[in-house]
Amino acid sequence: MPILRIRGLTHYFGGLRAVHDFHLDLEPGELVGIIGPNGAGKTTVFNLITGVYRPTEGEIFFNGHNLVGKRPDQIVSLGIARTFQTIRLFKELTVLDNVRIAHFARTRYGVMSAMFRLPQYVREEAEIRERALELLDLMGLLEQANWVASSLPYGLQRRLEIARALATEPRLLLLDEPAAGMNPGEIADLMELIQWIRRRFDLTILLIEHQMRVVMGICERIKVLDFGETIAEGTPAEIQSNPRVIEAYLGEEAIA
Amino acid sequence: MKRPSFSFLTPVLTPVRVAYASLPFSVRRWTMPILLVLFFVVALLSPSFINLYWQQVLIYVGINIILTASLNLVNGYMGEFSVGHAGFMAVGAYVASILTVWVFPRWGLEAYIAYLFPIALLVGGLAAGLTGLVIAFPSFRTRGDYLAIVTLAWNMIVKSVLENIDAIGGPRGFMGMQKLTSVAWVYVWVVFTIYLLRNLVYSNFGRGTLSIREDEIASSLVSVDTRKVKITVFVVAAFFAGIAGGLFAHIIQFINPRSFSILKSTDVLVMVYLGGISSLGGSILGATVYTVLLELLRPLQVWRWVVGPLLLVLLMIFRPRGIMGMQEWPFLIPREERAERVAALMERIRGRREAFAATAPVGGSSD
Amino acid sequence: MQTLIQQVLNALQLGSVYALIALGYTMVYGIIRLINFAHGDIFMVSTYVAFFIGTALMSHALRLPGIVAFGLTMAAAMMVTALLAVLIERFAYKPLRQAPRVSAVITALGVGLFLENFTLATIGPDPRFLPRFFSVQTFTVGGVAFSNIQIIIIAVSAAVMLLLDTIVRRTMVGMAMRAVSWDKSTAPLMGVPVDSIISITFAIGASIAAVGGTLFGMVYTVDPYMGIRIGWWAFISAVVGGIGNIRGAMVGGYILGFVEIFTPVILPASTYRDFVAFSMLLLLLIFRPYGILGRPVAQKV
Known part of the structure; x- marks a missing residue:
């Protein structure tokens, strides 16, 4: 029984067809990559899954829940978290607050409870504080907990973005070009980190990536998009030898 | 958090601070309550040693603190731009006044009016809070400039509606309120407001509010229910503006729709951006400095109305975050959020680290 | 029927002034995405300039013919107001362009x-x-009375709007304006002097407001707070038409002129007109925030 099931997903921006007839089944625990040239519709797929856009056509089921028409925060509460192509941290807030914000949906106390500091608020806040710091510790960010997010070095900002996503306790993690802007050393660390969080948090991961090294190195399956169409699908080895892929994608860009 | 520094006082302050810090926590925890009660007693006794004029100035300072702190929630913490705060103030002022002038006396409660005043204020605040929804719902769909226009339209509509209801005086205004607002009452409401707002700011909702300012879409994608947060923020801000309106009506004893025009809203904006965005301490500072400044400039007559707008423009160009933007006075931060407490918790977590089977790989090259 | 036509003429007269001021709001918004809340007051200043210069020119010592004095007054008001707007842009808004x-x-x-x-x-x-x-x-034609002043206001406004539309659509300056409006970072690469174009836009917007100010002053009184009310109504006109859209501002101005004149006809108390105008604005912003002629802007994620 797949954890994520997408059927016939199609999306138009005005007259422009960004995604056409996209299908995907993700089994629990899988690590699947989506690749394709710029403008192929990869990020749009993420935006459709997470409810930022409402698909023109098609259905998305996650653990039996229909996601179409749900708000992003509702979808996140169901267990899907994501990162962004360009880092979108809460730049002026501390590292700790960035992670604590991601506890929003699981917090039960109400406004009155907060304003009058009722026991429920005090207890839950203590829990959130501790859990957030523990997560930062796990991710190697504890020492920077009080830093303002924008003051972190680039690699750690990427890492914080992943930590923030993990704080929502997802079952499925969507990573949008996590290696963008990283040097080879950082990319090696990142690949190790992705593998590690997958085991540690028992995650299913869907990954968009331009760096062939990352995709070929860690993904079990790969889907290739071009102009919104799925042009190939298979294991890294199959994709590397697929002529259509080489023509549409690998032919243009150097393999890192 | 950076503390404001007053270097010339350092030789005096440092020994005091060190001595204070050496006191046991069981003693220190009572400092704030004792100070608050002490100030309350001073406020209660103030009519016997402060003249009427300065009492009034103090009252205006207090009312402006409430207005500024509540608007800061919207404009500072959430990063929206509301220009209609006076509209909510008007709702609170009229509702509270109608209660004390018409309703309570009609129920034969005239003798107890001083005791019922807080109830009138609360009802006024609730009515204003309810109208806060008028702005909250549009804010789901529009933000930035367009939401600013919505709040502005709201302000104009309130004024226009009040002008057209003849029963409450129409454009001539409403009067007959007793002078129920005193320094002590205002003090109590200011403490109450700042306390409640502080608690809100340092909660899930406060962090959600800040995250909307930083990046609304990212915020909803880390599970923040932005609608819930917006409703909370607009309703709470409107509630306190309503309280301020009620207090205002019962010191000035005469209100008319023009008292709550866009000019009043702009005054509050100046105080927010003068004191500093996302800072309750800044709101206290901004409201105090601006109110006292305008009083001191009274000899300038009409010219003093040029000061506020000019100040606003200069602030935006040279210090857009205000005096204390994004900083907070330490005593306004809840104890468990203060740096030393968080550091202690971090230490405990470090101590437990061994218990975990594994920690995320931290590459040496990720700098 | 006669009263109806009479009212339509009144609405056109008022709507012309609103449209002229709305153009300033919409042009500035179009080019730097700024709601220039000072524009109503720039209009107010223009009427004062017209008042002082007009009074001086019409003094008995000069004995200028009315039409000449009128033309000179309007030209002077346009220049002074344009200068004021350019200075405001330079000293108050420009430092904040990146903020x-x-x-x-x-x-x-x-x-x-x-x-x-x-x-x-x-x-x-x-x-x-x-x-x-x-x-x-x-003059009375078929029972409908109208004055030469009314005709002048409506005709001059229409002429100015036509001229502006031509400038924006057919001249190099207009093309440069549209270029800056589309993309401020690429425009300079094509040789468009962005700063000058922004200044020119402010100057044009303000001089059109000065035309409106001079015309308005011929019918109504001038006071320091007139900019608020007239300014807001003009601003609503711009939003109704779709802010950033020049033809929209013109249409919006006339719509608001009609709203103002016909609200008292429909609702008994004339004081409801602000309520009607601002409620209209509120509803429009909620349901069609890009105005009547505007288009929705897609959000990039």
Whole structure:
């Protein structure tokens, strides 16, 4: 029984067809990559899954829940978290607050409870504080907990973005070009980190990536998009030898 | 958090601070309550040693603190731009006044009016809070400039509606309120407001509010229910503006729709951006400095109305975050959020680290 | 029927002024995405300039013919107001071009209030009247009475709007304006002097407001707070038409003119007109925030 099931997903921006007839089944625990040239519709797929856009056509089921028409925060509460192509941290807030914000949906106390500091608020806040710091510790960010997010070095900002996503306790993690802007050393660390969080948090991961090294190195399956169409699908080895892929994608860009 | 520094006082302050810090926590925890009660007693006794004029100035300072702190929630913490705060103030002022002038006396409660005043204020605040929804719902769909226009339209509509209801005086205004607002009452409401707002700011909702300012879409994608947060923020801000309106009506004893025009809203904006965005301490500072400044400039007559707008423009160009933007006075931060407490918790977590089977790989090259 | 036509003429007259001012809001918004809340007060200043210069020119010593004095007054008001707007842009808005947009909007609000209070402090609150450039002549056609002043207002406004539309659509300056509006970072690479184009836009917007100010002053009184009410109505016109859209601002101006004139006809108390206008604005912003002629802007994620 797949954890994520997408059927016939199609999306138009005005007259422009960004995604056409996209299908995907993700089994629990899988690590699947989506690749394709710029403008192929990869990020749009993420935006459709997470409810930022409402698909023109098609259905998305996650653990039996229909996601179409749900708000992003509702979808996140169901267990899907994501990162962004360009880092979108809460730049002026501390590292700790960035992670604590991601506890929003699981917090039960109400406004009155907060304003009058009722026991429920005090207890839950203590829990959130501790859990957030523990997560930062796990991710190697504890020492920077009080830093303002924008003051972190680039690699750690990427890492914080992943930590923030993990704080929502997802079952499925969507990573949008996590290696963008990283040097080879950082990319090696990142690949190790992705593998590690997958085991540690028992995650299913869907990954968009331009760096062939990352995709070929860690993904079990790969889907290739071009102009919104799925042009190939298979294991890294199959994709590397697929002529259509080489023509549409690998032919243009150097393999890192 | 950076503390404001007053270097010339350092030789005096440092020994005091060190001595204070050496006191046991069981003693220190009572400092704030004792100070608050002490100030309350001073406020209660103030009519016997402060003249009427300065009492009034103090009252205006207090009312402006409430207005500024509540608007800061919207404009500072959430990063929206509301220009209609006076509209909510008007709702609170009229509702509270109608209660004390018409309703309570009609129920034969005239003798107890001083005791019922807080109830009138609360009802006024609730009515204003309810109208806060008028702005909250549009804010789901529009933000930035367009939401600013919505709040502005709201302000104009309130004024226009009040002008057209003849029963409450129409454009001539409403009067007959007793002078129920005193320094002590205002003090109590200011403490109450700042306390409640502080608690809100340092909660899930406060962090959600800040995250909307930083990046609304990212915020909803880390599970923040932005609608819930917006409703909370607009309703709470409107509630306190309503309280301020009620207090205002019962010191000035005469209100008319023009008292709550866009000019009043702009005054509050100046105080927010003068004191500093996302800072309750800044709101206290901004409201105090601006109110006292305008009083001191009274000899300038009409010219003093040029000061506020000019100040606003200069602030935006040279210090857009205000005096204390994004900083907070330490005593306004809840104890468990203060740096030393968080550091202690971090230490405990470090101590437990061994218990975990594994920690995320931290590459040496990720700098 | 006659009263209806009469009212339509009144609405056109008022709508012309709203449209002229709305153009300034919409042009500035179009080019730098700033709601120039000071624009209503720039209009107010223009009527004062017209008042002072017009009064001086019409003094008996000069004995200028009315039409010449009128033309000179309007030209002078246009120049002074354009200069004022350019200075405001240079000193108050330009430093904030990279700042969060809210900062610039607050600044605009501050500049507007400054102009109001400064005028109040220097000139005083008493309403003033522009001199009579022309003796009022009333014509009656088929029972409908209208004055030469009314015709002048409607005709001059229409001519100015037509001229502006031509400038924006057919000249190099207009093309440069549209280029800056589309993409401020690429325009300079194509040789468009962005700063000058922004200044020109402010200058044009302000001079059109000055045309409106001079015309308005011929019919109504001038006071320091007139910019608020007229300014807001013009602003609503711009939003109704779709802010940033020049033809939209013209259409919006006439719509608001009709709203103002016909609200008292439909609703008994004339004081409801603000309520109607602002409720209209509120509903429009909620359901069609891009206005009647505007288009929705897609959000990039």
